[in-house]
Every structure is written in C-alpha cells, then in structure tokens.
Amino acid sequence: MVRHIPFNRPSLIGNEIKYIRDAVRLGQLAGDGTYTGKCQDVICTLTAARKSLITHSCTAALEMAAVLCDLGSGDEVIMPSFTFVSTANAVVLRGATPVFVDIDPLTLNMDPAEVAKHVTPQTRAIFAVHYAGFPADMDALAEIAKAHDLMLVEDAAQALGATYKGRLAGSLGDMATLSFHETKNIISGEGGALTLNREDLFERAEIIREKGTNRSQFFRGQVDKYTWVDVGSSYLPGELIAAYLFAQLEAHSTILARRQAIFDTYMEAFAPFEELGKITRTKTPPHCVGNGHMFYLQLPDLKARTRFIKEMGERDINTPFHYVPLHSAPAGLKFGRTTGPLPCTDHVADTLVRLPMYFDLGPDIETVIGAASEILQTL
Ligand SMILES: Cc1ncc(COP(=O)(O)O)c(C=O)c1O
Known part of the structure; x- marks a missing residue:
C-alpha cells in the first residue's frame, strides 16, 4: 500500500506533555508565568537578542513591531512581495502602506539595491524576510536604514538558528519576529516571539503585548497599580503553549x-x-x-x-x-x-x-x- 507523505507533520520531541502537566500543577494557565520566562531566556540564547517576548503567533509579533515602529497613515514600509500576508497586514492595520520590491534570484530575499531605489520621504521602516530560513543581506539593509533613519525589522518567521556572517537571525536588526507555527522547526501549534535589540523599545513592547497596560511592571512591583497607558492588544500566549514550546526549544x-x-x-x-x-x-x-x-x-x-x-x-x-x-x-x-x-x-x-x-x-x-x-x- 502506498503511504501518504505529507509536506509537514508535527512531532513530540520529548518533554512537551510533562511540562504541560507541570504548568497545570504550578497553577497558572494565563501567560507570563514560569514557562513563558523559560522560553524567553532560551530564545535570547538562540538569537543573541537582548530581550524576547513570546506571542501567540509571528503575525502577532509583526503587529507589535508595526506599533513599535510608530507607523501611521501616509507612512511606507519596504518589504518583499514574496512573503506571507502577515508581513504586509501588520503594516496595513496601522494605516500605513506596504511598498513591495523584487527579490534577488540568487537569494530569494529582498534585493538591497531595489530597497535603496525605493526609499521616499514617507519611508519609515524596512521589513526584511529571511526566506527558507536564510537571512537577507542585513548589512546592506542596515546601511540603508541608517542613512535614512529607518527601523529595520527582521521577519525571521522561518529563520531561528540560522546565521548571517556568523551572527544569529533575530539579532540582526532593531527587532525580529519568529514563528512557532506547526510548520516551523520549533513548534507550539500556533506561536511566535518578538525579539528586541534596542533597550529603548523594551518597556513599550511589554505594554503593547499586555493590552496597552503596564501590567508587567505591576507584577514586578515597579508600579503600585496597573492601568491603560498605550495602544496594545492581547498578544501573550498562555502557559500551556509556553510549556509545550519550552520542551521544543530545549531540543533545538x-x-x-x-x-x-x-x-x-x-x-x-x-x-x-x-x-x-x-x-x-x-x-x-x-x-x-x-x-x-x-x-x-x-x-x-x-x-x-x-x-x-x-x-x-x-x-x-x-x-x-x-x-x-x-x-x-x-x-x-x-x-x-x-x-x-x-x-x-x-x-x-x-x-x-x-x-x-x-x-x-x-x-x-x-x-x-x-x-x-x-x-x-x-x-
Ligand atoms: C515570512 C513569514 N512571516 C510571517 C508568518 C506568519 O507566522 P504565524 O503563522 O506564526 O503567524 C509566516 C508564516 O509562515 C511567514 O512565512
């Protein structure tokens, strides 16, 4: 009999169920508990990023990145057309315009020469996609970003663990987004993360992930009550997802x-x-x-x-x-x-x-x- 061979099949690697049981035992199923912290520590190690925040998808992390770029009506973001819809949707949801450029046939990543050609006074950011897990030419893109004072975001949905000039994806721009969707290397069904390499973005990113509140500061004892301080949404996954993800990250x-x-x-x-x-x-x-x-x-x-x-x-x-x-x-x-x-x-x-x-x-x-x-x- 011919056996069906799918394109992708999710696997249990080892400790997923054990850690989910442990999360239940610990008594916190909402996010930002023990397993969220453990995942974020490993993600920082695997990307060399200075901070990471897990999210319920890469789509969510891209939306957070778009808020952190302060995008609004009239702003433009340069990105490849050859990408997943979430790269562009995140920009559109802020009222800004994705500007599509061609990819390089030798890398299937955005061609930096095309990016340079299409910077306008309205350009605010470059969203670089690392296709098939191979990083885009980030030095060339960083030079363009620096010359025009643009934010540089890595859509590293597929690229956890890949390197560019010996440097890990996830730490090659101002911030990066990762996916743990079941089709990726490391999975939690749906899942993602935002990594940050600029300290001035850390606090606002936490607030955006927590519905626009300073709840994370409250739980650290930095403020005596938490309240609505900025725009945001519910981008934080629960501890069951984090427990599953931690087992996968450990087996990276x-x-x-x-x-x-x-x-x-x-x-x-x-x-x-x-x-x-x-x-x-x-x-x-x-x-x-x-x-x-x-x-x-x-x-x-x-x-x-x-x-x-x-x-x-x-x-x-x-x-x-x-x-x-x-x-x-x-x-x-x-x-x-x-x-x-x-x-x-x-x-x-x-x-x-x-x-x-x-x-x-x-x-x-x-x-x-x-x-x-x-x-x-x-x-
Ligand atoms: C380049 C890219 N960005 C973003 C995403 C969205 O990831 P998620 O399904 O985790 O939201 C994908 C999904 O495959 C992707 O390929």
Missing part, C-alpha cells in the same frame, strides 16, 4: 541537526538534475548558514511545476508551492504600492516547489526522492 539542536540532515540528503540527491539543467536546488545566499527549515526546487516554468505537483500527488506525496505574490493579490492592490514589475518574484512564485520536511520523515525521504527523480527524468 536535535531538531536542527535532523532537519539539516534531511536538507543535505535532498541536496545530494538532486545535484545530478541541476547539472543537467532540469532544476535548481535550494540556494544558500553568501555569508549565510541555514537551519534546515525548507528544501525547495525550482522547475523551468509553471507548466513543469504544475505537472510535478500533480504527479507527486498521484504518488500520495504532498509538495506544495509557496507564496502567491502580494503585489498582485487583491488586498495588495488595494492597500499596497508596487515599485514596478517584479519579474523575479513572479518567476519564483510560478516555479518553486517545496518537498516534505519534518523531524520524523525518516526512510520516507527515499520514497520522496525516488518519486521526484522519476518525474524529473521525464521533464
């Missing part, structure tokens, strides 16, 4: 090693097809070390990609494409501004396909490689 090096081994196996298996010019494999941008988050292939065109996905599906193997570009999406047209044609974004969106990647993939990787090779031979 085991998870990363397993995923990297899968990545390496795929790279080796598909090298001959790249040599034949049939595909290109996942690109590692200069100065970057990835985190085994994703393995993708790029096929020659949309027709070949459609056929590949269909024929993998017939073998019961799920190989999805990825982002539908935001600049041409209905909401992108309504709320965003595009800097002209984005040919690389459109091409990558049409040709990229992702292969199954998860902790327990095991020997099924050979089935995936065998099926994909069979199809690629006929292209």
